[in-house]
Amino acid sequence: MSTPNLYLPLMDLSSTDRASVAQSIRQACMDHGFFYVINHGIDDDTVSSLFSESKKFFDLPLSEKMKLERSKDLRGYTPPYAETLDPSSKFKGDLKESFDIGPTNDSLNQWPSKESLPAWRVTMESYREKIMNIGFRLISLIALALHLDENFFTKIGALDSPMGFLRLLHYPGEIPESDMGKYGASAHSDFVMITILVTDGVPGLQICREKDRSPQLWEDVHHVEGALIVNIGDMMERWTNCTFRSTLHRVVAVGQERYSTAFFLDPNYEFVVECLETCCSETSPPRFPPIKCGDYLKERIRLAYSQ
Numbered sequence: 001m002s003t004p005n006l007y008l009p010l011m012d013l014s015s016t017d018r019a020s021v022a023q024s025i026r027q028a029c030m031d032h033g034f035f036y037v038i039n040h041g042i043d044d045d046t047v048s049s050l051f052s053e054s055k056k057f058f059d060l061p062l063s064e065k066m067k068l069e070r071s072k073d074l075r076g077y078t079p080p081y082a083e084t085l086d087p088s089s090k091f092k093g094d095l096k097e098s099f100d101i102g103p104t105n106d107s108l109n110q111w112p113s114k115e116s117l118p119a120w121r122v123t124m125e126s127y128r129e130k131i132m133n134i135g136f137r138l139i140s141l142i143a144l145a146l147h148l149d150e151n152f153f154t155k156i157g158a159l160d161s162p163m164g165f166l167r168l169l170h171y172p173g174e175i176p177e178s179d180m181g182k183y184g185a186s187a188h189s190d191f192v193m194i195t196i197l198v199t200d201g202v203p204g205l206q207i208c209r210e211k212d213r214s215p216q217l218w219e220d221v222h223h224v225e226g227a228l229i230v231n232i233g234d235m236m237e238r239w240t241n242c243t244f245r246s247t248l249h250r251v252v253a254v255g256q257e258r259y260s261t262a263f264f265l266d267p268n269y270e271f272v273v274e275c276l277e278t279c280c281s282e283t284s285p286p287r288f289p290p291i292k293c294g295d296y297l298k299e300r301i302r303l304a305y306s307q
C-alpha cells in the first residue's frame, strides 16, 4: 500500500529575516513538530565522512561491536533486536543497530580502537560539535517562536553543559522471512528537547501527524538533499505546555540498507523544566509540575527499557 509523500515545512537557517523564520517554526511546531532545515552550514563532505566512518563501525563483526556494548551511562553499541521503541507493538525487537556518543567533557564515552578505525573518534567529535552549534542556533529561533527573548534558553542556564547525544543508526537491507512485520525503528516520539536528524537519503522514515486518529495515517517523509530534519521531543512538548507537539514517527523496512544519525539535545540533568510563561495563562494553566531534566529522562528511559 502506498503512503502519501510528505514535504515538511522548510526553514532557511541563513535567512536574515529571523522573525519570519521563527514564525514558520512556530507554525510547524504547533502543527506537527517536524521541519527541514537548509543552508545550515554543514557541508556534504562532513556528512559523507560521518556516514562512511559510521559504516566502517557497523561493518565490524558483531563480536567486536559487542565489546563496546552500551553502558549504564547509555554510551556505546546496541545490537539489532535489543530495543522495541513501541512497547505496544506485537513485533518485538527493532531491526536497527545503533551507537551512542554523549557529551565529550567526561570520560564515559566508548570508542573503537585507533588501530581498527583511526579517523573514527575525531570524525564523530567534530560532527557532534558542528551539530551542537546548529542546535544552539535552532534553540534561539525556537525561543523567538515562543515569543521569548532569542537568548532566553541560554540566560536561564538550560544550555550550560547540555546533554547532547549523537546516535549513529544502521538499518538492514534485505531481511529474513522471520523478521517480516518488524520495524527498523517502531513508532515512538523522542524524549528530548529537540532532535536533529541527517539521513543518507534512503526512504523509510514516516510520521503520524495525529496519533489519536483511527486508523493512524502514516506519511513518508520525503528526502530533501542536503536538508536536516528537526523534530520536537516530549521534553519540549511538556516545557511548552503542549503548545509545541512531539510527533510519533517510525522507520519502516524498505528492503534497502539505510544509515542515519540523530542528535538528541537536552538541558543538563540538574536543570528544572517548568512551563514557559508564554505558554500558560489563567485559562490554560500548566499541565505538568516542574521536573529536573535528568529525573524526567531517567523515568522515560526506565519505562522504555523495562518491558
Ligand SMILES: O=C(O)CCC(=O)C(=O)O
Pocket: 167, 169, 185, 190, 197, 199, 205, 249, 250, 251, 260, 261, 262
Ligand atoms: O533513522 C531515522 O530516520 C529516525 C531515527 C529515530 O527516530 C530515532 O533514533 O529516534
Ligand SMILES: [Fe+2]
Pocket: 188, 189, 190, 249
Ligand atoms: Fe526518533
